Amino acid sequence: MTVKPVRKLKAHIFICTNERPPGHPRGCCKEKNSEALVSGFKEEFARRGLAGEVRAQRAGCLDTCEYGPSIVVYPDNLWYGPVQPADIAEIVESVISGAPVERLRIPGK
Ligand code: FES
Numbered sequence: 001m002t003v004k005p006v007r008k009l010k011a012h013i014f015i016c017t018n019e020r021p022p023g024h025p026r027g028c029c030k031e032k033n034s035e036a037l038v039s040g041f042k043e044e045f046a047r048r049g050l051a052g053e054v055r056a057q058r059a060g061c062l063d064t065c066e067y068g069p070s071i072v073v074y075p076d077n078l079w080y081g082p083v084q085p086a087d088i089a090e091i092v093e094s095v096i097s098g099a100p101v102e103r104l105r106i107p108g109k
Pocket of ligand 1: 028063
């Protein structure tokens with residue numbers, strides 16, 4: 001059996017889509033519309049021809065709930081929140097350029 005080589009990604013974006021019951025003291029990213037970020041990032045990658053180079057996927061709680069919706073970009077270990085759909089293009093541009101989006105960085109991360 002031959003194993004196909006795995007393509008190396010330039011960046012991997014994990015988006016918290018954790019859901020908690022209504023009224024939970026920590027809230028959750030799902031109630032803050034984080035699902036829209038998953039589809040938004042994928043659409044932006046496709047629009048820029050980056051599919052296969054970068055990947056966005058759902059993640060469980062990143063333990064930065066107070067800053068949600070939160071995301072983390074690897075391998076650069078950049079944590080952002082609260083991220084809105086309007087921020088997606090700027091974040092994708094930062095992945096390409098290598099310059100973090102300072103205004104969205106989660107303090108201490
Ligand atoms: S619920 Fe999203 S970081 Fe905790």
